[in-house]
Amino acid sequence: xxxxxxxxxxxxxxxxxxxxxxxxxxxxxxxxxxxxxxxxxxxxxxxxxxxxxxxxxxxxxxxxxxxxxxxxxxxxxxxxxxxxxxxxxxxxxxxxxxxxxxxxxxxxxxxxxxxxxxxxxxxxxxxxxxxxxxxxxxxxxxxxxxxxxxxxxxxxxxxxxxxxxxxxxxxxxxxxxxxxxxxxxxxxxxxxxxxxxxxxxxxxxxxxxxxxxxxxxxxxxxxxxxxxxxxxxxxxxxxxxxxxxxxxxxxxxxxxxxxxxxxxxxxxxxxxxxxxxxxxxxxxxxxxxxxxxxxxxxxxxxxxxxxxxxxxxxxxxxxxxxxxxxxxxxxxxxxxxxxxxxxxxxxxxxxxxxxxxxxxxxxxxxxxxxxxxxxxxxxxxxxxxx
Amino acid sequence: xxxxxxxxxxxxxxxxxxxxxxxxxxxxxxxxxxxxxxxxxxxxxxxxxxxxxxxxxxxxxxxxxxxxxxxxxxxxxxxxxxxxxxxxxxxxxxxxxxxxxx
Numbered sequence: 001x002x003x004x005x006x007x008x009x010x011x012x013x014x015x016x017x018x019x020x021x022x023x024x025x026x027x028x029x030x031x032x033x034x035x036x037x038x039x040x041x042x043x044x045x046x047x048x049x050x051x052x053x054x055x056x057x058x059x060x061x062x063x064x065x066x067x068x069x070x071x072x073x074x075x076x077x078x079x080x081x082x083x084x085x086x087x088x089x090x091x092x093x094x095x096x097x098x099x100x101x102x103x104x105x106x107x108x109x110x111x112x113x114x115x116x117x118x119x120x121x122x123x124x125x126x127x128x129x130x131x132x133x134x135x136x137x138x139x140x141x142x143x144x145x146x147x148x149x150x151x152x153x154x155x156x157x158x159x160x161x162x163x164x165x166x167x168x169x170x171x172x173x174x175x176x177x178x179x180x181x182x183x184x185x186x187x188x189x190x191x192x193x194x195x196x197x198x199x200x201x202x203x204x205x206x207x208x209x210x211x212x213x214x215x216x217x218x219x220x221x222x223x224x225x226x227x228x229x230x231x232x233x234x235x236x237x238x239x240x241x242x243x244x245x246x247x248x249x250x251x252x253x254x255x256x257x258x259x260x261x262x263x264x265x266x267x268x269x270x271x272x273x274x275x276x277x278x279x280x281x282x283x284x285x286x287x288x289x290x291x292x293x294x295x296x297x298x299x300x301x302x303x304x305x306x307x308x309x310x311x312x313x314x315x316x317x318x319x320x321x322x323x324x325x326x327x328x329x330x331x332x333x334x335x336x337x338x339x340x341x342x343x344x345x346x347x348x349x350x351x352x353x354x355x356x357x358x359x360x361x362x363x364x365x366x367x368x369x370x371x372x373x374x375x376x377x378x379x380x381x382x383x384x385x386x
Numbered sequence: 387x388x389x390x391x392x393x394x395x396x397x398x399x400x401x402x403x404x405x406x407x408x409x410x411x412x413x414x415x416x417x418x419x420x421x422x423x424x425x426x427x428x429x430x431x432x433x434x435x436x437x438x439x440x441x442x443x444x445x446x447x448x449x450x451x452x453x454x455x456x457x458x459x460x461x462x463x464x465x466x467x468x469x470x471x472x473x474x475x476x477x478x479x480x481x482x483x484x485x486x487x488x
Binding site for chain 2: 036039040043092254255257258304315316317318319320321322323325326329333334337
């Protein structure tokens with residue numbers, strides 16, 4: 001039962017002092033670890049801002065690899081709300097029946113494919129194609145685009161053993177520039193075209209703003225979805241009883257998804273830049289330094305969650321912050337939730353059991369802490385339900 | 387069975403009858419504007435925030451601690467706020483009027 005476990009490296013620091021310290025490229029971060037502090041600080045955009053230098057609120061910082069401001073992610077209210085209102089309806093499309101039918105067809109065909117293989121490397125042969133193909137629905141672009149995205153590998157910005165990879169980031173930026181150019185010449189009903197024709201403060205969104213939304217959409221939903229999918233497979237491999245329960249009670253998948261997001265916390269943390277001298281947990285924080293909202297730690301806070309170290313498949317009250325919290329909560333959450341729900345129900349319907357053969361864990365180095373966030377690779381055998 | 391009335395932000399009044407499940411699920415099934423219920427009812431998203439008509443507070447009861455903690459950080463919250471995923475439909479809710487917060 002150990003292979004699928006994601007340990008909580010923050011427990012002691014969360015209880016003892018409430019924060020951790022991480023030096024990230026000489027721009028240190030005070031990591032907030034308690035559920036209450038994380039939610040309060042996420043809400044307080046005046047003291048803890050997102051609209052700083054582009055890339056600075058990301059941990060590890062991306063200031064050296066990009067200048068494009070991600071929108072609405074790196075903008076504070078009230079401007080943030082204006083951008084968000086433009087993109088929100090588009091990102092709620094996964095609630096439509098037709099969208100879910102297409103997603104179900106994609107996932108069913110991928111699961112059928114892997115059921116016929118002896119061994120499947122889950123990260124590259126399952127999670128990455130699943131994520132990339134599903135993204136064609138979110139962007140409303142041709143299915144064939146997913147082949148290009150799959151060829152980029154698992155991370156848009158990061159390579160194995162390397163925190164930041166400027167070359168990879170440039171591949172993405174060049175691709176998005178080209179797609180925006182294409183949409184300008186031949187507008188269609190894809191996300192680029194819809195954004196380019198959107199009104200903002202009495203004008204159309206600029207190319208740079210559209211690029212900012214697209215970079216966010218690609219970067220935010222890539223390794224997070226891949227980790228969530230891979231961790232789900234690992235968990236189900238070691239918990240056949242849960243696979244069976246999902247088969248018998250498919251309606252609990254909605255709650256199971258929320259619990260997986262809590263437990264896996266696919267995004268460990270997100271930063272903010274401090275605008276004034278302040279305190280958190282009696283710890284002084286200077287203006288122009290950085291804090292981070294450590295979602296992964298908050299989601300294991302025993303003062304909020306009973307048995308935080310266990311996956312309780314149908315956890316009824318689950319105020320997790322796995323999709324962030326307050327103004328900047330995850331724009332792609334509706335899409336992500338549908339992916340996971342459909343995946344769980346499809347696996348329950350078709351798979352009898354899953355055997356993990358070998359794997360390599362992906363462990364984030366957070367200075368004071370080391371956190372397993374998923375796997376670089378994991379070979380498994382899927383056994384068909386007959 | 388309970389008749390529940392939702393008043394949306396553009397002042398539309400919609401009355402729906404429900405038998406079981408949560409008020410949030412009833413609202414989502416009937417496409418009530420401003421009730422999204424993103425998290426499916428586990429109290430993690432606050433997209434089902436309503437203001438209960440003051441005289442109906444007796445029927446709904448006050449928010450639980452976990453709801454209060456959530457609502458405390460919602461600028462639009464007041465003493466009549468509830469997350470309606472935490473309201474179970476039953477006879478006791480018959481006639482309540484809920485104003486959608488968003």
